[in-house]
Amino acid sequence: MRLSRAFLATLKENPAEAQIVSHRLMLRAGLVRQTAAGIYAWLPAGLRVLRNISQIVREEQDALGAQEVLMPTLQPADLWKRSGRYDAYGPEMLRIRDRHERDLLYGPTNEEMITDLFSQAVKSYRELPQVLYHIQWKFRDEVRPRFGVMRGREFLMKDAYSFDASYDDAVATYRRMMLAYLRTFQRLGVKAIPMVADTGPIGGDLSHEFLILAPTGESGVFFDAGFEEQDWLAEQVDTDDHASLGRFFERMTSFYAATDEKHDEAAWDHVPADRRREGRGIEVGHIFYFGRKYTESMGVSVTGPDGEAFHPEMGSYGIGVSRLVGAIIEASHDDNGIIWPDEVAPYRAAILNLKAGDAACDSVCEALYASDPDNLLYDDRGERAGVKFADADLMGHPWQIIVGPRGAAAGTVELKRRSTGERIEVPVADALARIAKA
Amino acid sequence: MRLSRAFLATLKENPAEAQIVSHRLMLRAGLVRQTAAGIYAWLPAGLRVLRNISQIVREEQDALGAQEVLMPTLQPADLWKRSGRYDAYGPEMLRIRDRHERDLLYGPTNEEMITDLFSQAVKSYRELPQVLYHIQWKFRDEVRPRFGVMRGREFLMKDAYSFDASYDDAVATYRRMMLAYLRTFQRLGVKAIPMVADTGPIGGDLSHEFLILAPTGESGVFFDAGFEEQDWLAEQVDTDDHASLGRFFERMTSFYAATDEKHDEAAWDHVPADRRREGRGIEVGHIFYFGRKYTESMGVSVTGPDGEAFHPEMGSYGIGVSRLVGAIIEASHDDNGIIWPDEVAPYRAAILNLKAGDAACDSVCEALYASDPDNLLYDDRGERAGVKFADADLMGHPWQIIVGPRGAAAGTVELKRRSTGERIEVPVADALARIAKA
CATH class of the missing domain: 3.30.930.10 (Bira Bifunctional Protein; Domain 2)
Incomplete structure (x- = not known):
């Protein structure tokens, strides 16, 4: 799902009625x-x-x-x-x-x-x-x-x-x-x-x-x-x-x-x-x-x-x-x-396009997204990187696939594991295999 | 599903309250x-x-x-x-x-x-x-x-x-x-x-x-x-x-x-x-x-x-x-x-064991059933063949896989297509491929 089209409005503020x-x-x-x-x-x-x-x-x-x-x-x-x-x-x-x-x-x-x-x-x-x-x-x-x-x-x-x-x-x-x-x-x-x-x-x-x-x-x-x-x-x-x-x-x-x-x-x-x-x-x-x-x-x-x-x-x-x-x-x-456990997460990973509109970033993101659109949430919005990081953490996808201009030029993306915060850089071609379920 | 264990009671008589x-x-x-x-x-x-x-x-x-x-x-x-x-x-x-x-x-x-x-x-x-x-x-x-x-x-x-x-x-x-x-x-x-x-x-x-x-x-x-x-x-x-x-x-x-x-x-x-x-x-x-x-x-x-x-x-x-x-x-x-259309049928086929208890019939049926138990209904009951034919027609499975003692000994089963009534004899090994969806 493309986040720009998704019926998925995150809230920045804590709703007053929610106690827990x-x-x-x-x-x-x-x-x-x-x-x-x-x-x-x-x-x-x-x-x-x-x-x-x-x-x-x-x-x-x-x-x-x-x-x-x-x-x-x-x-x-x-x-x-x-x-x-x-x-x-x-x-x-x-x-x-x-x-x-x-x-x-x-x-x-x-x-x-x-x-x-x-x-x-x-x-x-x-x-x-x-x-x-x-x-x-x-x-x-x-x-x-x-x-x-x-x-x-x-x-x-x-x-x-x-x-x-x-x-x-x-x-x-x-x-x-x-x-x-x-x-x-x-x-x-x-x-x-x-x-x-x-x-x-x-x-x-x-x-x-x-x-x-x-x-x-x-x-x-x-x-x-x-x-x-x-x-x-x-x-x-x-x-x-x-x-x-x-x-x-x-x-x-x-x-x-x-x-x-x-x-x-x-x-x-x-x-x-x-x-x-x-x-x-x-x-x-x-x-x-x-x-x-x-x-x-x-x-x-x-x-x-x-x-x-x-x-x-x-x-x-x-x-x-x-x-x-x-x-x-x-x-x-x-x-x-x-922090969703892998088996129940709504999406396996979010693809974070840190520079939507940049040809290299868009191309890497689109190719990744096209490989498994049902299980990936593609954050293609024109928002700042900080907003995308915060929303991905909030939504709790097990993995984030972070695509920035430098990496995209070099053919790499960064993977972040939500549960541990661990980040690793991998070739684009390896990204989906690395986040596949064990 | 084995019919002997299924929560699936067919009725012989027409219920009085049903008008259509x-x-x-x-x-x-x-x-x-x-x-x-x-x-x-x-x-x-x-x-x-x-x-x-x-x-x-x-x-x-x-x-x-x-x-x-x-x-x-x-x-x-x-x-x-x-x-x-x-x-x-x-x-x-x-x-x-x-x-x-x-x-x-x-x-x-x-x-x-x-x-x-x-x-x-x-x-x-x-x-x-x-x-x-x-x-x-x-x-x-x-x-x-x-x-x-x-x-x-x-x-x-x-x-x-x-x-x-x-x-x-x-x-x-x-x-x-x-x-x-x-x-x-x-x-x-x-x-x-x-x-x-x-x-x-x-x-x-x-x-x-x-x-x-x-x-x-x-x-x-x-x-x-x-x-x-x-x-x-x-x-x-x-x-x-x-x-x-x-x-x-x-x-x-x-x-x-x-x-x-x-x-x-x-x-x-x-x-x-x-x-x-x-x-x-x-x-x-x-x-x-x-x-x-x-x-x-x-x-x-x-x-x-x-x-x-x-x-x-x-x-x-x-x-x-x-x-x-x-x-x-x-x-x-x-x-x-x-007569269920293929796409909506509850089971793809019923396996009719015409002589439950016969070693050859049981063995052929069990092997067929084991290959795809989720999509096959196995009529393993100790009922007469006539009852099994009638129930399979009533329930409307797209295919019936009919296993009798003569065929089982020769390594064949009969396939009946519910929608046309057409019957063909095939080797046991070919049965599931013949009834696979187009």
């Missing part, structure tokens, strides 16, 4: 604009980030055998009356009445609807397990929406739901999802640590929240440094084998990790002092086993091997996709702006 | 399920079709220089009060009140919001033209939702909006969009013909509806057979040149085309008798120039070359993405089921 750094930077870098309290329009660069995150989430869900569907945003109230949650859910549920005076609601989550869809399609234990997910906009009518997309009202979430024939199978599904989440966050370029969370009346230990480490996080966290050293993409797990999944899960949970609410000083004392890490975290995901809560309350069953009907075991697994955009920025920025 | 063929086939082939009147959940195969269509629409919008954004589903009523449409819009607008008693609405269209976003970002004529679009769910509270996704309440639409400095520039944008639409529908594998539509108080001839030819269409259409012979993908137009765009538009509009409402018998008489075609059509797109209607009413202007502020000229350009799924089926099916 990710909100400020998302407005300043032209990623989103607020259209109503807690409701945002995604501008082209922001949408690219949202889509990059969605795609990584999708690939890891697909890899574990989950199947993608797309449920509508509006749901009939009747469905929630069946589960008993319609009256229980508070004022965060946006209740709507249509022209025929039928009660609808804007879905804040989809347990009821997926359970109903499941019951229409699956009749026998032979078709289990089933894991279904969608990536869809949700609405929660927060009393005080704030922090930009971090606590918005209309938000994009991946929510998956599993159906298993037995508790043991449900545990295996939960562990597969745990691995998929660890892989997902690692691919997104952030450190997300699973922490045991409340299970409520269900009990057991099958509830984890995933927190991204960021100094501005809402929760204090205590964890074993061993977590940060793991490469979950290289983890050898036979996900068809319950024993292999069990070993993975045991190893994973052997590292201490807890939010301040759940912190256990006695267990913490057993973590070697040089491995103790304290920080703050932002919740971006939650996985949760809840058994037969919905299949029982909604009367959904399938036929077992003995011909008897039984209620399948369920779990739900959420990732806050739009929230992640803010959370990643909270975890990865400096005073000059965003 | 696309609705029946979409339910029977497991593409959608209704969750409330006129509101549908998209199951995995249906979502794949929806995404294939969206991607072609997106590519053609991007190619003309439009930029993708994503506006939220809910809009503040205030925005519509600024344009004067809040009170004018009838009961099809779903009006919502949030917990703070603020009036929201579920967007049926986005002229107001995009004009507001434009005004925040664009200040000078130098930044024109701008064409912005999104592919987002809309809601229209139809009094009698019916015909499945063809007249649903929650529906997916691509809507683009253009901003130009002058009428001439707006005309050029309109013509570029016309070409993009002709290309889009051709790539989707359907015959869509643009028909002059009402412009209301704006006047002029810059309003066209696109109708897909289908015997069940809601409108009668009359058109010159010349339309069907055009290859818009090969059309040579310099879209930067107003004169070249003008020649293209003149040629395109030289073919007679009109709905029954607008039919002009005198003009029709000038079409040679052997080129006259009559049929029925389903509206799937509408492009519309409306000048300064919103920029004036909402007080949006940019600075011109003379330093004076002026109101940009606008147009809007819609494609009914979810409606297209139904419309394509209306245009392309037979008594046995759907």
Whole structure:
């Protein structure tokens, strides 16, 4: 994209309404604009980030055998009356009445609807397990929406739901999802640590929240440094084998990790002092086993091997996709702006033409840009070099390809790595190979 | 995807509530399920079709220089009060009140919001033209939702909006969009013909509806057979040149085309008798120039070359993405089921294992499936051959790869082309190359 033509207006001043750094930077870098309290329009660069995150989430869900569907945003109230949650859910549920005076609601989550869809399609234990997910906009009518997309009202979430024939199978599904989440966050370029969370009346230990480490996080966290050293993409797990999944899960949970609410000083004392890490975290995901809560309350069953009907075991697994955009920025920025991890950046690199109108500079820039226009942002504006440097840092492209008159004459460009500030001079012909993904 | 594991329940019986063929086939082939009147959940195969269509629409919008954004589903009523449409819009607008008693609405269209976003970002004529679009769910509270996704309440639409400095520039944008639409529908594998539509108080001839030819269409259409012979993908137009765009538009509009409402018998008489075609059509797109209607009413202007502020000229350009799924089926099916055009099919081919459990059949099927599991549906169920043939015809995969014990022993499979019924026997090793896209 040519910046001169892009619908991408950066702001020099900090918007007054933005209290936290990710909100400020998302407005300043032209990623989103607020259209109503807690409701945002995604501008082209922001949408690219949202889509990059969605795609990584999708690939890891697909890899574990989950199947993608797309449920509508509006749901009939009747469905929630069946589960008993319609009256229980508070004022965060946006209740709507249509022209025929039928009660609808804007879905804040989809347990009821997926359970109903499941019951229409699956009749026998032979078709289990089933894991279904969608990536869809949700609405929660927060009393005080704030922090930009971090606590918005209309938000994009991946929510998956599993159906298993037995508790043991449900545990295996939960562990597969745990691995998929660890892989997902690692691919997104952030450190997300699973922490045991409340299970409520269900009990057991099958509830984890995933927190991204960021100094501005809402929760204090205590964890074993061993977590940060793991490469979950290289983890050898036979996900068809319950024993292999069990070993993975045991190893994973052997590292201490807890939010301040759940912190256990006695267990913490057993973590070697040089491995103790304290920080703050932002919740971006939650996985949760809840058994037969919905299949029982909604009367959904399938036929077992003995011909008897039984209620399948369920779990739900959420990732806050739009929230992640803010959370990643909270975890990865400096005073000059965003530092996008490679995998989620809206553009791989910005080409900075330091002297637009100079024949040599224009020619080098145009040739570079033409080689991959979809993944490069070409700053072809007639602005001063300082403005271009500042905007590129603000927008946080992983690389800047800096083209000045001296270099262009000599056939070289300068590459700047946003995350480290490192600069190297390379021949024009090598530039794109040097910034290619590892 | 293995059909034995797929969340894809076909129905043998025609659902009683479905009045038209696309609705029946979409339910029977497991593409959608209704969750409330006129509101549908998209199951995995249906979502794949929806995404294939969206991607072609997106590519053609991007190619003309439009930029993708994503506006939220809910809009503040205030925005519509600024344009004067809040009170004018009838009961099809779903009006919502949030917990703070603020009036929201579920967007049926986005002229107001995009004009507001434009005004925040664009200040000078130098930044024109701008064409912005999104592919987002809309809601229209139809009094009698019916015909499945063809007249649903929650529906997916691509809507683009253009901003130009002058009428001439707006005309050029309109013509570029016309070409993009002709290309889009051709790539989707359907015959869509643009028909002059009402412009209301704006006047002029810059309003066209696109109708897909289908015997069940809601409108009668009359058109010159010349339309069907055009290859818009090969059309040579310099879209930067107003004169070249003008020649293209003149040629395109030289073919007679009109709905029954607008039919002009005198003009029709000038079409040679052997080129006259009559049929029925389903509206799937509408492009519309409306000048300064919103920029004036909402007080949006940019600075011109003379330093004076002026109101940009606008147009809007819609494609009914979810409606297209139904419309394509209306245009392309037979008594046995759907006949998907190659470009939108959920799967490229189904592999039919006629004797699941037979070592040779299983081995051939597994090897074929492993070569491209994302684009093949493997019918590995323990069903009779007749059931598998019927389901594959119903689901409408462009190709069937039929693996029986005799062929498997001889190293051959049978390929069936869904659209023609043609069957050929080929060596296993050649099967995937034979069904590859042209």
